[in-house]
Amino acid sequence: MRGKLHTAARKHRAHKGSLSRNRNGLIQRNTIAKGSKTSRKIIGSRKRTDRGTVGNQQFQHGYERGYTSGVNQGVESFAEPFHGTSIIIPTYNQADYLIQCITSIEAHTTDPYEIIVVDNGSSDHTGQYLQQRVGQIRFKQLETNRGFAGGVNQGLMMAKGDSIVILNNDTLVTPRWLSNMLRCLYSDSTIGVVGPVTNYISGEQQIQVPYDAVPQMWAFAEQHNVPDESRWSKADRLVGYCLLFRRELLKSTGYFDEGFEIGNYEDEDWMIRVRLSGRELVIAGDTFIHHYGSVSMKNLGQQKFEVVHEQNGTFYEQKWGNPHKWVQQVKALGAVRSDSGTSSSCQAVDFYPTGVIIRDQSGRKYWLQGGRKFLCSEDIEENRTAVLVSMLDINSIPEGPVVDWLSARAELANSTSDALKEGQLFSCGDGNIYQWQQGTRRPFVSKEAVSRWMLEGSEIQQIAQEKLYAAPEGLPIIAPPVLLNPIL
Structure with a gap:
C-alpha cells in the first residue's frame, strides 16, 4: 500500500510539473501544456499578484458597501440624540488655548461625550488644527465672527447629547469634572443649569486657590474634586465659562440672544430666561476647573472691550429693566400653579x-x-x-x-x-x-x-x-x- 501511495504522488508531481527557482530567485513551476511537448513556466509571484488583484477588488467593493451603509445609517440617525454629553466650545483666534482645552477633556473625561468646536472665523492655525482632528471632533468653521452667542447657538443646533456643556476655550477641565457635575444635575428635576467653581471669574463661583501656575493646579484639582453634595449651592447667577444642562432645557428656554455683540451679558440674559422657566441654578462646589480668564475678550484691547461691554450692558437693561423683579413674580405665580396641581415649569x-x-x-x-x-x-x-x-x-x-x-x-x-x-x-x-x-x-x-x-x-x-x-x-x-x- 505504501508503494502505491508513493507511485501516485510521483504521478501527481509529474502531471503538475516540478518546482524550481528562476534567476531572480522567484519560485516557478515547470509544466507541460496539454496537447504539447513544449514546457511552460508559470511564475509563482505572478499568480500571487493575480490573486492579490482580485482580493483588492473584493476588499474595495466591501469597503464601498460598508461605507455607503454607514453613511445611510448616519443620515437616518442624525437627529437622534445619544446617551452622553455634547461639549460645545466656541473659539476665535486662540488655537493654543483651544488645543490645551481639548487635550484636558480627552485626558480627564470618563463619561460618554462628543466635542463640538465652533470657529468664529479665526485667522490663526485653529482651522489647520481642526482639519487634523477630522473624525475625532465635530466642528463648524464660520466665515465671520458671530460672537459668543452666535458660536454657542451654532453648537447647540449641532449637539446630539442628552446633556450639553458650554465651555470656554480658555479652560482646563480636571479629574471627575463632568461626572461630578452630572451627578449634581440629575439629583433633582428642578435643577436647570450646573456650573463649577474656578480660580478666575466674577461672582460666587470664584474660590481661593493655592497654586501660582498650571503645573501645580492638577494636584489641587485632584484633591478638590471629591464628590460631595454638601458643597452644592443654589445661585441667582452662573457665568457662561462652563455650563451643564439637560437637552430638554434648550427646548424650553431657546437659543442665546445674538443681539449681544462679541461677548458679555448673553449668559446673564439666558440665565434669567432659565429662572423664568422655573428651573434652579446650582454651583457644584465639588467641581473645580481652571480658567485662564476672558482671553478672547482681552484680545480686543481695553478700549474696544469697554465699548462692547457698555453696549451689551445697555442692550441688557433695555431688554429687561429689572429682571430679578420678573423672576420673583413668576416664582409667585408658579407657587399658585403648583398648588392647583399643574406644573410650575414654563x-x-x-x-x-x-x-x-x-x-x-x-x-x-x-x-x-x-x-x-x-x-x-x-x-x-x-x-x-x-x-x-x-x-x-x-x-x-x-x-x-x-x-x-x-x-x-x-x-x-x-x-x-x-x-x-x-x-x-x-x-x-x-x-x-x-x-x-x-x-x-x-x-x-x-x-x-x-x-x-x-x-x-x-x-x-x-x-x-x-x-x-x-x-x-x-x-x-x-x-x-x-x-x-x-x-x-
Missing part, C-alpha cells in the same frame, strides 16, 4: 404675547394666539412684519388648523371680556404696558419687548388703576431673542 411660548404673527427662517408665517400657532393660508401685507422666531421655538408651540389670518385677527378683535378685548394693550399710567389675555393682565417687561414684538404702533387703552389691579396677573411678556444665524 416653556418659551408661555412668555409670548397673543395676536401676533411669527415666522421662521424660511418665511413661513403663523398667527400666534393663546399659546397656539396657526399656519397662515395667504400672504400677509408688507406693512405688517412678522417676528422672526427660531425653528426650535416654533416646533415647541402646539399647532392649530390652517387659518385665514385676517379672519383670525377679526375674531380676536371682536372677543371681549369685561369690556377689554382679547389681545388689547392697555395701561393705567404706572409706566407699564399690559396685554389682556384670557382674563389676565400680562405685563411687558420693557418697551423693548413691545417693540421687538412689532406692537409699538398698536393702540394702548387707558384704564383705571383699581380695575387693572383687580384682574389676576398673568405671566410677563419678554422680548424674543435676536437671531442672526440664517439656519436657526
Whole structure:
C-alpha cells in the first residue's frame, strides 16, 4: 500500500510539473501544456499578484458597501440624540488655548461625550488644527465672527447629547469634572443649569486657590474634586465659562440672544430666561476647573472691550429693566400653579404675547394666539412684519388648523371680556404696558419687548388703576431673542 501511495504522488508531481527557482530567485513551476511537448513556466509571484488583484477588488467593493451603509445609517440617525454629553466650545483666534482645552477633556473625561468646536472665523492655525482632528471632533468653521452667542447657538443646533456643556476655550477641565457635575444635575428635576467653581471669574463661583501656575493646579484639582453634595449651592447667577444642562432645557428656554455683540451679558440674559422657566441654578462646589480668564475678550484691547461691554450692558437693561423683579413674580405665580396641581415649569411660548404673527427662517408665517400657532393660508401685507422666531421655538408651540389670518385677527378683535378685548394693550399710567389675555393682565417687561414684538404702533387703552389691579396677573411678556444665524 505504501508503494502505491508513493507511485501516485510521483504521478501527481509529474502531471503538475516540478518546482524550481528562476534567476531572480522567484519560485516557478515547470509544466507541460496539454496537447504539447513544449514546457511552460508559470511564475509563482505572478499568480500571487493575480490573486492579490482580485482580493483588492473584493476588499474595495466591501469597503464601498460598508461605507455607503454607514453613511445611510448616519443620515437616518442624525437627529437622534445619544446617551452622553455634547461639549460645545466656541473659539476665535486662540488655537493654543483651544488645543490645551481639548487635550484636558480627552485626558480627564470618563463619561460618554462628543466635542463640538465652533470657529468664529479665526485667522490663526485653529482651522489647520481642526482639519487634523477630522473624525475625532465635530466642528463648524464660520466665515465671520458671530460672537459668543452666535458660536454657542451654532453648537447647540449641532449637539446630539442628552446633556450639553458650554465651555470656554480658555479652560482646563480636571479629574471627575463632568461626572461630578452630572451627578449634581440629575439629583433633582428642578435643577436647570450646573456650573463649577474656578480660580478666575466674577461672582460666587470664584474660590481661593493655592497654586501660582498650571503645573501645580492638577494636584489641587485632584484633591478638590471629591464628590460631595454638601458643597452644592443654589445661585441667582452662573457665568457662561462652563455650563451643564439637560437637552430638554434648550427646548424650553431657546437659543442665546445674538443681539449681544462679541461677548458679555448673553449668559446673564439666558440665565434669567432659565429662572423664568422655573428651573434652579446650582454651583457644584465639588467641581473645580481652571480658567485662564476672558482671553478672547482681552484680545480686543481695553478700549474696544469697554465699548462692547457698555453696549451689551445697555442692550441688557433695555431688554429687561429689572429682571430679578420678573423672576420673583413668576416664582409667585408658579407657587399658585403648583398648588392647583399643574406644573410650575414654563416653556418659551408661555412668555409670548397673543395676536401676533411669527415666522421662521424660511418665511413661513403663523398667527400666534393663546399659546397656539396657526399656519397662515395667504400672504400677509408688507406693512405688517412678522417676528422672526427660531425653528426650535416654533416646533415647541402646539399647532392649530390652517387659518385665514385676517379672519383670525377679526375674531380676536371682536372677543371681549369685561369690556377689554382679547389681545388689547392697555395701561393705567404706572409706566407699564399690559396685554389682556384670557382674563389676565400680562405685563411687558420693557418697551423693548413691545417693540421687538412689532406692537409699538398698536393702540394702548387707558384704564383705571383699581380695575387693572383687580384682574389676576398673568405671566410677563419678554422680548424674543435676536437671531442672526440664517439656519436657526
